[in-house]
Amino acid sequence: KFVTNTKDFNEAAGDASVELIILGADLDFGTEYVTSVTTDKVIYGNGHEFKAGGKTTKNYGLGLNGVDVTINDLVMNGGGGIYVSNGSNVVINNVTLKTNYSDSGRHMFYINNSTVTVNSGTFEVLRTKCRYFTMQNNAHAYVKGGTWEDMLASGYAPVYLDSSDLEITGGKFRVNPDNYKFDPTPYVPEDTHEAVKDGNYMVVSEK
Numbered sequence: 001k002f003v004t005n006t007k008d009f010n011e012a013a014g015d016a017s018v019e020l021i022i023l024g025a026d027l028d029f030g031t032e033y034v035t036s037v038t039t040d041k042v043i044y045g046n047g048h049e050f051k052a053g054g055k056t057t058k059n060y061g062l063g064l065n066g067v068d069v070t071i072n073d074l075v076m077n078g079g080g081g082i083y084v085s086n087g088s089n090v091v092i093n094n095v096t097l098k099t100n101y102s103d104s105g106r107h108m109f110y111i112n113n114s115t116v117t118v119n120s121g122t123f124e125v126l127r128t129k130c131r132y133f134t135m136q137n138n139a140h141a142y143v144k145g146g147t148w149e150d151m152l153a154s155g156y157a158p159v160y161l162d163s164s165d166l167e168i169t170g171g172k173f174r175v176n177p178d179n180y181k182f183d184p185t186p187y188v189p190e191d192t193h194e195a196v197k198d199g200n201y202m203v204v205s206e207k
Contacts, residue, residue, distance in 0.1 A: 001015075001018045001020065001021055001022070002022045002024050003021060003022070003023060003024065003025075003027075004023075004024045004025040005025070005027070006027050006028070006029050009021065009023075009027055012041075013037040013038070013039070013041065014037075014038055014039060015039065016039040016040075018039075018041070019040070019041065019042065020041070020042050020043075020044070021041055021042070021043045021044070022044045022046065023043075023044065023045050023046055023048040023050070023074070024046070024048070025048060026048050026049040026050075026051075027048070027049070027050050027051070028049075028051045028052075029050075029051065029052035029053075029061075029079075030052070031052075031053060031059060037062065037063060037064050037065070037067060037069060038065050038066065038067060039067060040067050040068045040069065041067065041068075041069050041070075042069070042070045042072070043069065043070070043071045043072065043074065044072050044073060044074075045071070045072065045073045045074025045075060045095075046073055047073055047075060048074070048075065049075045049076075049077055050062070050074050050075065050076050050079075051076065051077065051078060051079040052079050052080060053079045053080020053081070059080050060080040060081050060082060060083040060107075060110070061076050061079040061080035061081060061082065061099075062076070062080075062081075062082045062083070063082075063083045063085075064082065064083070064084045064085070064088045064090055064114075065085050065086050065088065066085070066086035066087055066088055067088050067089075067090075068088070068089045068090075069088065069089075069090050069091075070090075070091040070093065071090070071091070071092055071093065071095055072093045072094060072095075073093070073094050073095070074095050074096070075095075075096040076095065076096065076097045076098065076099075077096060077098050078098055078100045078126065079099070079100065080099060081097070081099045081106075081107050081108040081109060081110065081130075082097070082108070082109055082110070082116075083107075083110045083112075084109065084110065084111045084112065084114040084116055084139075085110075085111075085112040085113065085114055086112070086113065086114065087113055087114055088114040088115070089114065089115050090114065090115070090116045090117070091116075091117045091119065092116065092117065092118045092119060092120075092121055092146075093119050093120055093121070094119075094120045094121055095120075095121040095122075096121060096122045096123075097121060097122070097123050097124075098122075098123075098124045098125075098126055099124075099125055099126060099127075099130055100126035100127050106125075106127070106129055106130035106131065107130065107131050107132075107133070107134040108123060108125060108130065108131065108132045108133070109132065109133050109134070109135075109141065110134045110135075111133065111134070111135045111136075111139040111140075111141055111164070112135075112136050112137050112139060113136070113137040113138055113139060114139055114140075115139070115140040115141070115142075116139075116140070116141045116142070117141075117142045117144065118141070118142070118143045118144065118145070118146055118171075119144050119145050119146075120144075120145045120146050121145075121146045121147075122146065122147045122149070123146055123147070123148050123149065124148075124149035125149075131157070131158055131159065131160055132148070132158045132159060133158070133159045133160070133161075133166055134159075134160045135159075135160065135161050135162065135164035135165075135166065136162040136163065136164060137162070137163060137164070138163055138164060139164035139165075140164065140165055140166075140167075141164075141165075141166045141167070142167050142169070143166070143167070143168040143169070143170065143171055143184075143187075144169055144170045144171070144205075145170040145171050146170075146171045146172070147171070147172045147174075148171060148172065148173045148174065148184075149174050159187070166187045167187060167189060168184045168187045168188050168192075168203055169188070169189065169192045169203065169205040170192075170203050170204060170205055171184070171203050172200050172201070172202055172203075173200060173201040173203070174199065174200050183201065184201055184203055185201070188203055191205075192204070192205050193205075
């Protein structure tokens with residue numbers, strides 16, 4: 001389904017007969033926490049902006065509940081993060097995700113009993129005390145690529161794992177000794193190579 005407004009997106013996201021959502025325009029949900037993605041979907045952003053969960057709220061920008069979802073070429077710039085729950089399986093391809101909220105409960109990816117695979121994209125935290133990954137209840141995250149910008153966290157670890165695991169086999173991670181950094185080393189398997197180059201960790205799979 002080709003959508004050009006938030007109403008059509010929400011309707012398509014909850015309609016099991018719609019397998020493909022194609023954005024034909026930028027969508028601005030304001031501070032709304034989008035919870036309506038409850039059926040399996042492939043979402044093509046076509047480079048359009050998807051904005052929800054603004055900086056004055058602790059809400060997420062996109063909620064995925066018990067679904068298989070692939071997100072391609074979407075720009076989530078300056079809103080909330082992504083909440084993944086209830087056995088979901090989510091794949092991220094060429095997504096720009098820049099989270100920006102000012103209340104508590106700040107997470108770029110909150111993964112609960114679900115799996116997220118990040119293949120490519122650009123990821124950045126725009127406000128302090130926001131984690132890249134918060135994972136609970138046998139959650140799994142696989143980072144195979146992407147550019148991960150400098151973290152603005154102050155006193156927050158960039159990753160929180162509770163009975164869950166994060167594996168990083170690719171990507172570029174900015175290192176800034178004057179700020180809190182996302183060091184991928186603890187999450188890189190032995191058969192993967194990581195090196196610091198020009199202020200960035202470059203993680204490359206040797207498989």
